[in-house]
Amino acid sequence: MDEKTVATLTQKALAARSNAYAPYSRFLVGAALITEDGQVFSGCNVENAAYPEGVCAEAGAISAMVAAGGSRKIATIMVAGKGPAPCLPCGGCRQKIREFATQRTCVLVVDENGTELFKDDLHALLPHSFGPENLETGADENPA
Template sequence: MASGTRSQGAKEFAYCPYSKFRVGAALLAHDGTVFTGCNVENASYNLGLCAERTTIAKAVSEGYRRFKTIAIASDLEDQFISPCGGCRQFMREFGDQWSVYLSKPDGSYVEMTVGELLPVSFGPEDLKKKTMLTTQNGS
Protein backbone atom coordinates (compact mmCIF):
# COMPACT_ATOMS: atom_id res chain seq x y z
CA MET A 1 0.00 0.00 0.00
CA ALA A 2 2.11 2.86 -1.34
CA SER A 3 -0.45 5.43 -0.18
CA GLY A 4 0.10 4.21 3.39
CA THR A 5 3.80 5.00 3.18
CA ARG A 6 3.01 8.41 1.72
CA SER A 7 0.51 9.16 4.50
CA GLN A 8 3.09 8.21 7.14
CA GLY A 9 5.52 10.65 5.51
CA ALA A 10 2.91 13.39 5.25
CA LYS A 11 2.36 13.44 9.01
CA GLU A 12 5.98 14.63 9.39
CA PHE A 13 4.84 18.04 8.12
CA ALA A 14 1.90 18.34 10.53
CA TYR A 15 1.54 21.69 12.26
CA CYS A 16 0.10 20.69 15.62
CA PRO A 17 1.62 22.84 18.39
CA TYR A 18 -1.52 22.55 20.55
CA SER A 19 -2.62 18.93 20.38
CA LYS A 20 0.77 17.40 19.47
CA PHE A 21 -1.35 14.88 17.49
CA ARG A 22 0.19 14.45 14.03
CA VAL A 23 -1.98 13.17 11.17
CA GLY A 24 -1.02 12.64 7.55
CA ALA A 25 -3.09 11.59 4.56
CA ALA A 26 -2.37 10.42 1.03
CA LEU A 27 -5.06 10.51 -1.64
CA LEU A 28 -4.95 8.44 -4.83
CA ALA A 29 -6.85 9.97 -7.76
CA HIS A 30 -8.32 7.86 -10.56
CA ASP A 31 -5.43 8.67 -12.90
CA GLY A 32 -2.79 7.53 -10.39
CA THR A 33 -1.83 10.99 -9.12
CA VAL A 34 -1.11 11.05 -5.38
CA PHE A 35 -1.78 14.06 -3.18
CA THR A 36 -0.57 14.33 0.41
CA GLY A 37 -1.55 16.55 3.28
CA CYS A 38 -1.31 16.95 7.03
CA ASN A 39 -3.27 18.52 9.83
CA VAL A 40 -2.79 22.26 10.32
CA GLU A 41 -3.87 23.64 13.70
CA ASN A 42 -4.75 27.21 14.58
CA ALA A 43 -4.77 29.14 17.86
CA SER A 44 -8.49 29.60 17.20
CA TYR A 45 -9.01 25.84 17.46
CA ASN A 46 -12.07 25.49 15.25
CA LEU A 47 -10.17 27.00 12.30
CA GLY A 48 -7.70 24.11 12.15
CA LEU A 49 -7.73 21.70 9.21
CA CYS A 50 -7.65 17.94 9.34
CA ALA A 51 -5.18 16.09 7.11
CA GLU A 52 -7.98 14.45 5.13
CA ARG A 53 -9.65 17.75 4.22
CA THR A 54 -6.30 19.38 3.45
CA THR A 55 -5.40 16.56 1.07
CA ILE A 56 -8.75 16.48 -0.71
CA ALA A 57 -8.78 20.29 -1.04
CA LYS A 58 -5.32 20.16 -2.65
CA ALA A 59 -6.59 17.64 -5.21
CA VAL A 60 -9.83 19.52 -5.90
CA SER A 61 -7.91 22.79 -6.32
CA GLU A 62 -5.99 21.09 -9.14
CA GLY A 63 -9.16 19.90 -10.90
CA TYR A 64 -9.56 16.38 -9.49
CA ARG A 65 -12.99 15.10 -8.48
CA ARG A 66 -12.72 11.29 -8.63
CA PHE A 67 -10.69 9.33 -6.10
CA LYS A 68 -9.76 5.70 -5.56
CA THR A 69 -8.23 5.68 -2.09
CA ILE A 70 -7.24 7.78 0.88
CA ALA A 71 -4.82 6.50 3.51
CA ILE A 72 -4.69 8.10 6.94
CA ALA A 73 -1.77 7.86 9.38
CA SER A 74 -1.07 9.04 12.91
CA ASP A 75 1.21 8.18 15.81
CA LEU A 76 -1.49 6.09 17.57
CA GLU A 77 -0.02 2.67 18.26
CA ASP A 78 -2.94 1.00 20.06
CA GLN A 79 -5.69 1.74 17.54
CA PHE A 80 -6.23 2.63 13.90
CA ILE A 81 -6.65 6.33 13.15
CA SER A 82 -10.18 7.11 12.02
CA PRO A 83 -11.44 10.29 10.34
CA CYS A 84 -13.66 12.68 12.26
CA GLY A 85 -17.28 13.12 11.26
CA GLY A 86 -16.56 16.32 9.34
CA CYS A 87 -13.90 14.58 7.26
CA ARG A 88 -16.22 11.64 6.61
CA GLN A 89 -18.83 14.02 5.19
CA PHE A 90 -16.14 15.88 3.21
CA MET A 91 -14.99 12.57 1.67
CA ARG A 92 -18.62 11.60 0.97
CA GLU A 93 -18.98 14.64 -1.29
CA PHE A 94 -16.87 12.73 -3.82
CA GLY A 95 -18.68 9.38 -3.58
CA ASP A 96 -19.25 6.62 -1.07
CA GLN A 97 -17.58 3.65 -2.74
CA TRP A 98 -13.92 4.63 -2.67
CA SER A 99 -11.48 3.11 -0.19
CA VAL A 100 -10.25 4.50 3.11
CA TYR A 101 -7.21 2.92 4.77
CA LEU A 102 -7.00 3.46 8.53
CA SER A 103 -3.43 2.75 9.64
CA LYS A 104 -0.99 2.43 12.52
CA PRO A 105 2.69 3.45 12.55
CA ASP A 106 3.76 -0.21 12.22
CA GLY A 107 2.17 -0.32 8.74
CA SER A 108 -0.87 -2.38 9.69
CA TYR A 109 -4.17 -1.10 8.37
CA VAL A 110 -7.89 -1.66 8.00
CA GLU A 111 -9.62 -0.97 4.67
CA MET A 112 -13.16 0.43 4.56
CA THR A 113 -15.25 2.38 2.08
CA VAL A 114 -16.49 5.91 2.66
CA GLY A 115 -20.00 4.42 2.77
CA GLU A 116 -19.02 2.05 5.57
CA LEU A 117 -17.56 4.94 7.55
CA LEU A 118 -20.63 7.11 6.98
CA PRO A 119 -23.70 4.91 6.51
CA VAL A 120 -27.06 6.38 5.47
CA SER A 121 -25.20 9.47 4.32
CA PHE A 122 -26.30 12.63 2.56
CA GLY A 123 -24.53 13.41 -0.72
CA PRO A 124 -24.76 15.64 -3.78
CA GLU A 125 -27.27 13.33 -5.47
CA ASP A 126 -29.71 13.92 -2.60
CA LEU A 127 -29.96 17.60 -3.57
CA LYS A 128 -31.34 16.54 -6.96
CA LYS A 129 -34.28 14.64 -5.49
CA LYS A 130 -37.74 16.16 -5.68
CA THR A 131 -38.91 17.57 -2.36
CA MET A 132 -42.29 18.71 -1.14
CA LEU A 133 -42.43 21.47 1.39
CA THR A 134 -45.60 21.54 3.43
CA THR A 135 -46.28 23.72 6.40
CA GLN A 136 -48.89 23.54 9.14
CA ASN A 137 -51.15 26.02 7.39
CA GLY A 138 -50.98 24.11 4.10
CA SER A 139 -49.07 26.68 2.07
Template structure:
Protein backbone atom coordinates (compact mmCIF):
# COMPACT_ATOMS: atom_id res chain seq x y z
CA UNK A 1 0.00 0.00 0.00
CA UNK A 2 1.36 3.39 -0.98
CA UNK A 3 0.72 6.17 1.52
CA UNK A 4 -0.28 9.73 0.68
CA UNK A 5 3.18 11.20 1.35
CA UNK A 6 4.77 8.79 -1.15
CA UNK A 7 2.08 9.54 -3.76
CA UNK A 8 2.76 13.26 -3.27
CA UNK A 9 6.51 12.72 -3.67
CA UNK A 10 5.93 10.72 -6.86
CA UNK A 11 3.64 13.43 -8.25
CA UNK A 12 6.19 16.12 -7.41
CA UNK A 13 8.96 14.11 -9.09
CA UNK A 14 6.84 13.55 -12.22
CA UNK A 15 5.87 17.23 -12.31
CA UNK A 16 9.53 18.30 -12.08
CA UNK A 17 10.56 15.75 -14.73
CA UNK A 18 7.83 16.98 -17.08
CA UNK A 19 9.33 20.46 -17.00
CA UNK A 20 12.63 19.00 -18.28
CA UNK A 21 11.03 17.19 -21.25
CA UNK A 22 12.55 17.73 -24.68
CA UNK A 23 9.48 18.03 -26.91
CA UNK A 24 10.24 20.69 -29.53
CA UNK A 25 8.09 19.00 -32.19
CA UNK A 26 4.88 18.01 -30.40
CA UNK A 27 5.25 20.40 -27.47
CA UNK A 28 3.55 17.65 -25.47
CA UNK A 29 5.44 17.40 -22.19
CA UNK A 30 5.15 14.26 -20.05
CA UNK A 31 6.80 13.31 -16.79
CA UNK A 32 6.73 9.98 -15.00
CA UNK A 33 7.93 8.75 -11.65
CA UNK A 34 8.16 5.22 -10.30
CA UNK A 35 8.64 3.76 -6.85
CA UNK A 36 10.86 0.68 -6.68
CA UNK A 37 10.93 -2.22 -4.23
CA UNK A 38 13.56 -0.42 -2.13
CA UNK A 39 11.34 2.64 -1.61
CA UNK A 40 13.36 4.79 -4.03
CA UNK A 41 11.81 7.19 -6.52
CA UNK A 42 13.00 7.44 -10.11
CA UNK A 43 11.78 9.97 -12.66
CA UNK A 44 11.84 10.36 -16.42
CA UNK A 45 10.60 12.73 -19.10
CA UNK A 46 9.80 12.33 -22.76
CA UNK A 47 12.65 13.11 -25.15
CA UNK A 48 11.69 13.66 -28.77
CA UNK A 49 13.97 13.27 -31.75
CA UNK A 50 13.82 14.87 -35.20
CA UNK A 51 13.91 11.33 -36.65
CA UNK A 52 10.38 10.36 -35.62
CA UNK A 53 9.54 7.97 -33.95
CA UNK A 54 12.93 7.59 -32.31
CA UNK A 55 11.97 9.50 -29.14
CA UNK A 56 11.71 8.09 -25.63
CA UNK A 57 8.59 8.18 -23.50
CA UNK A 58 8.70 9.46 -19.92
CA UNK A 59 7.80 6.05 -18.51
CA UNK A 60 10.71 4.42 -20.36
CA UNK A 61 13.07 7.05 -18.96
CA UNK A 62 11.85 6.45 -15.40
CA UNK A 63 12.19 2.68 -15.82
CA UNK A 64 15.72 3.08 -17.16
CA UNK A 65 16.65 5.20 -14.15
CA UNK A 66 15.16 2.56 -11.84
CA UNK A 67 17.05 -0.30 -13.47
CA UNK A 68 20.29 1.69 -13.47
CA UNK A 69 19.88 2.22 -9.71
CA UNK A 70 19.31 -1.50 -9.12
CA UNK A 71 15.51 -1.54 -8.89
CA UNK A 72 13.63 -4.44 -10.46
CA UNK A 73 10.04 -4.23 -9.13
CA UNK A 74 7.54 -1.42 -9.41
CA UNK A 75 5.51 -0.54 -6.36
CA UNK A 76 3.72 2.51 -7.84
CA UNK A 77 3.78 4.68 -10.96
CA UNK A 78 2.73 8.26 -11.74
CA UNK A 79 2.29 9.54 -15.29
CA UNK A 80 1.74 13.29 -15.55
CA UNK A 81 0.81 15.27 -18.63
CA UNK A 82 -1.66 17.88 -19.79
CA UNK A 83 -4.18 17.00 -22.48
CA UNK A 84 -7.08 19.12 -21.31
CA UNK A 85 -9.99 16.90 -20.32
CA UNK A 86 -8.34 13.73 -21.69
CA UNK A 87 -6.27 11.44 -19.49
CA UNK A 88 -2.57 11.07 -20.35
CA UNK A 89 -2.18 7.33 -19.88
CA UNK A 90 0.86 5.28 -20.93
CA UNK A 91 1.02 4.38 -24.62
CA UNK A 92 0.75 0.72 -25.57
CA UNK A 93 4.50 0.23 -25.72
CA UNK A 94 4.98 1.78 -22.29
CA UNK A 95 2.21 -0.36 -20.83
CA UNK A 96 4.23 -3.40 -21.90
CA UNK A 97 7.46 -1.87 -20.56
CA UNK A 98 5.78 -1.21 -17.20
CA UNK A 99 4.41 -4.76 -17.18
CA UNK A 100 7.95 -6.12 -17.26
CA UNK A 101 8.46 -4.80 -13.72
CA UNK A 102 4.89 -4.59 -12.38
CA UNK A 103 2.51 -6.99 -10.72
CA UNK A 104 -1.08 -7.02 -11.99
CA UNK A 105 -2.19 -4.98 -8.95
CA UNK A 106 0.55 -2.32 -9.18
CA UNK A 107 -1.16 1.09 -8.89
CA UNK A 108 -0.69 3.60 -11.72
CA UNK A 109 -1.83 7.15 -11.01
CA UNK A 110 -2.63 9.47 -13.90
CA UNK A 111 -2.29 13.17 -13.15
CA UNK A 112 -2.21 16.55 -14.80
CA UNK A 113 -0.02 19.41 -13.55
CA UNK A 114 -2.59 20.37 -10.89
CA UNK A 115 -4.63 17.27 -10.01
CA UNK A 116 -4.66 13.52 -9.67
CA UNK A 117 -7.08 12.34 -12.34
CA UNK A 118 -7.44 8.54 -12.23
CA UNK A 119 -6.00 5.48 -10.55
CA UNK A 120 -5.62 2.20 -12.43
CA UNK A 121 -3.92 -1.10 -11.77
CA UNK A 122 -1.47 -2.57 -14.23
CA UNK A 123 -4.05 -5.23 -15.07
CA UNK A 124 -6.68 -2.58 -15.84
CA UNK A 125 -4.34 -0.80 -18.26
CA UNK A 126 -3.05 -3.99 -19.87
CA UNK A 127 -5.51 -6.85 -19.28
CA UNK A 128 -4.53 -10.41 -20.12
CA UNK A 129 -0.94 -9.24 -20.58
CA UNK A 130 2.14 -11.21 -21.55
CA UNK A 131 4.96 -10.89 -19.06
CA UNK A 132 8.08 -12.44 -17.59
CA UNK A 133 6.04 -15.08 -15.75
CA UNK A 134 5.09 -16.58 -19.13
CA UNK A 135 8.74 -17.35 -19.84
CA UNK A 136 9.65 -19.13 -16.59
Protein backbone atom coordinates (compact mmCIF):
# COMPACT_ATOMS: atom_id res chain seq x y z
CA MET A 1 0.00 0.00 0.00
CA ASP A 2 1.36 3.40 -0.95
CA GLU A 3 2.15 6.17 1.54
CA LYS A 4 -0.59 8.44 0.18
CA THR A 5 -3.27 5.82 0.90
CA VAL A 6 -1.90 5.22 4.39
CA ALA A 7 -1.88 8.99 5.02
CA THR A 8 -5.49 9.30 3.80
CA LEU A 9 -6.69 6.41 5.97
CA THR A 10 -4.80 7.79 8.97
CA GLN A 11 -6.36 11.23 8.55
CA LYS A 12 -9.87 9.79 8.11
CA ALA A 13 -9.55 7.37 11.06
CA LEU A 14 -8.23 10.11 13.36
CA ALA A 15 -10.98 12.52 12.24
CA ALA A 16 -13.62 9.87 12.93
CA ARG A 17 -11.99 9.14 16.31
CA SER A 18 -12.37 12.80 17.26
CA ASN A 19 -16.12 12.48 16.66
CA ALA A 20 -16.59 9.30 18.69
CA TYR A 21 -19.28 9.21 21.35
CA ALA A 22 -17.74 7.46 24.36
CA PRO A 23 -19.09 9.10 27.53
CA TYR A 24 -18.77 5.88 29.57
CA SER A 25 -15.40 4.40 28.69
CA ARG A 26 -13.89 7.67 27.44
CA PHE A 27 -11.98 5.46 24.96
CA LEU A 28 -12.39 7.06 21.55
CA VAL A 29 -11.91 4.87 18.47
CA GLY A 30 -12.04 5.75 14.80
CA ALA A 31 -11.78 3.54 11.74
CA ALA A 32 -11.37 4.11 8.04
CA LEU A 33 -11.35 1.61 5.22
CA ILE A 34 -10.61 1.67 1.55
CA THR A 35 -12.36 -0.63 -0.88
CA GLU A 36 -10.72 -2.38 -3.79
CA ASP A 37 -12.13 0.29 -6.10
CA GLY A 38 -10.66 3.14 -4.02
CA GLN A 39 -13.67 4.39 -2.04
CA VAL A 40 -12.92 5.48 1.53
CA PHE A 41 -15.38 5.16 4.42
CA SER A 42 -15.00 5.94 8.09
CA GLY A 43 -16.77 5.29 11.36
CA CYS A 44 -16.38 5.87 15.09
CA ASN A 45 -17.43 4.09 18.22
CA VAL A 46 -20.80 5.10 19.63
CA GLU A 47 -21.50 3.99 23.19
CA ASN A 48 -24.85 3.58 24.85
CA ALA A 49 -25.92 3.47 28.49
CA ALA A 50 -26.89 -0.16 27.80
CA TYR A 51 -23.25 -1.16 27.18
CA PRO A 52 -23.78 -4.13 24.87
CA GLU A 53 -25.73 -1.92 22.51
CA GLY A 54 -22.78 0.26 21.50
CA VAL A 55 -21.30 0.27 18.01
CA CYS A 56 -17.63 -0.22 17.23
CA ALA A 57 -15.79 2.11 14.86
CA GLU A 58 -15.05 -0.71 12.41
CA ALA A 59 -18.74 -1.64 12.25
CA GLY A 60 -19.62 1.99 11.52
CA ALA A 61 -17.15 2.18 8.64
CA ILE A 62 -18.42 -1.10 7.22
CA SER A 63 -22.03 0.08 7.49
CA ALA A 64 -21.15 3.29 5.64
CA MET A 65 -19.49 1.21 2.90
CA VAL A 66 -22.52 -1.05 2.49
CA ALA A 67 -24.97 1.86 2.58
CA ALA A 68 -23.08 3.68 -0.18
CA GLY A 69 -23.27 0.76 -2.59
CA GLY A 70 -20.44 -0.05 -4.96
CA SER A 71 -17.58 -2.31 -4.03
CA ARG A 72 -18.00 -4.37 -0.89
CA LYS A 73 -14.43 -5.65 -0.83
CA ILE A 74 -12.20 -4.13 1.86
CA ALA A 75 -8.63 -3.67 0.66
CA THR A 76 -7.39 -2.12 3.93
CA ILE A 77 -8.97 -1.08 7.21
CA MET A 78 -7.31 1.19 9.75
CA VAL A 79 -8.24 1.55 13.40
CA ALA A 80 -7.18 4.56 15.49
CA GLY A 81 -7.17 4.10 19.25
CA LYS A 82 -5.13 5.57 22.06
CA GLY A 83 -1.90 4.70 23.79
CA PRO A 84 1.00 2.37 23.11
CA ALA A 85 -1.00 -0.86 22.87
CA PRO A 86 -2.67 -1.47 19.49
CA CYS A 87 -6.45 -1.09 19.57
CA LEU A 88 -7.08 -4.26 17.58
CA PRO A 89 -10.58 -5.05 16.31
CA CYS A 90 -12.72 -7.02 18.75
CA GLY A 91 -13.85 -10.54 17.83
CA GLY A 92 -17.17 -9.33 16.47
CA CYS A 93 -15.49 -6.72 14.27
CA ARG A 94 -12.94 -9.25 13.03
CA GLN A 95 -15.87 -11.32 11.79
CA LYS A 96 -17.57 -8.25 10.28
CA ILE A 97 -14.35 -7.37 8.45
CA ARG A 98 -14.06 -10.99 7.34
CA GLU A 99 -17.45 -10.82 5.66
CA PHE A 100 -16.09 -8.23 3.22
CA ALA A 101 -12.43 -9.26 3.16
CA THR A 102 -10.23 -10.65 0.45
CA GLN A 103 -7.16 -12.81 0.91
CA ARG A 104 -5.14 -9.59 0.84
CA THR A 105 -7.17 -7.44 3.25
CA CYS A 106 -4.75 -5.53 5.45
CA VAL A 107 -5.46 -4.37 9.01
CA LEU A 108 -3.56 -1.33 10.27
CA VAL A 109 -3.70 0.15 13.77
CA VAL A 110 -2.44 3.58 14.79
CA ASP A 111 -2.41 5.49 18.05
CA GLU A 112 -3.99 8.90 18.61
CA ASN A 113 -0.97 10.56 16.96
CA GLY A 114 -1.11 8.42 13.83
CA THR A 115 1.89 6.29 14.77
CA GLU A 116 1.59 2.78 13.31
CA LEU A 117 1.35 0.10 16.00
CA PHE A 118 0.21 -2.93 13.99
CA LYS A 119 0.09 -4.03 10.37
CA ASP A 120 -0.83 -7.49 9.11
CA ASP A 121 -3.42 -9.27 7.02
CA LEU A 122 -6.78 -10.28 8.43
CA HIS A 123 -5.75 -13.94 8.49
CA ALA A 124 -3.24 -13.13 11.25
CA LEU A 125 -6.11 -11.85 13.41
CA LEU A 126 -8.72 -14.42 12.41
CA PRO A 127 -7.06 -17.65 11.24
CA HIS A 128 -9.19 -20.56 10.02
CA SER A 129 -12.15 -18.19 9.73
CA PHE A 130 -15.72 -18.92 8.73
CA GLY A 131 -17.14 -16.84 5.91
CA PRO A 132 -19.72 -16.62 3.15
CA GLU A 133 -18.06 -19.33 1.06
CA ASN A 134 -18.68 -21.80 3.91
CA LEU A 135 -22.41 -21.44 3.30
CA GLU A 136 -24.26 -22.56 0.22
CA THR A 137 -25.97 -19.21 -0.29
CA GLY A 138 -24.50 -18.12 -3.60
CA ALA A 139 -22.77 -15.17 -1.88
CA ASP A 140 -19.54 -13.96 -3.42
CA GLU A 141 -16.55 -15.85 -2.22
CA ASN A 142 -14.16 -13.67 -0.28
CA PRO A 143 -11.83 -15.91 1.75
CA ALA A 144 -9.51 -14.31 4.25
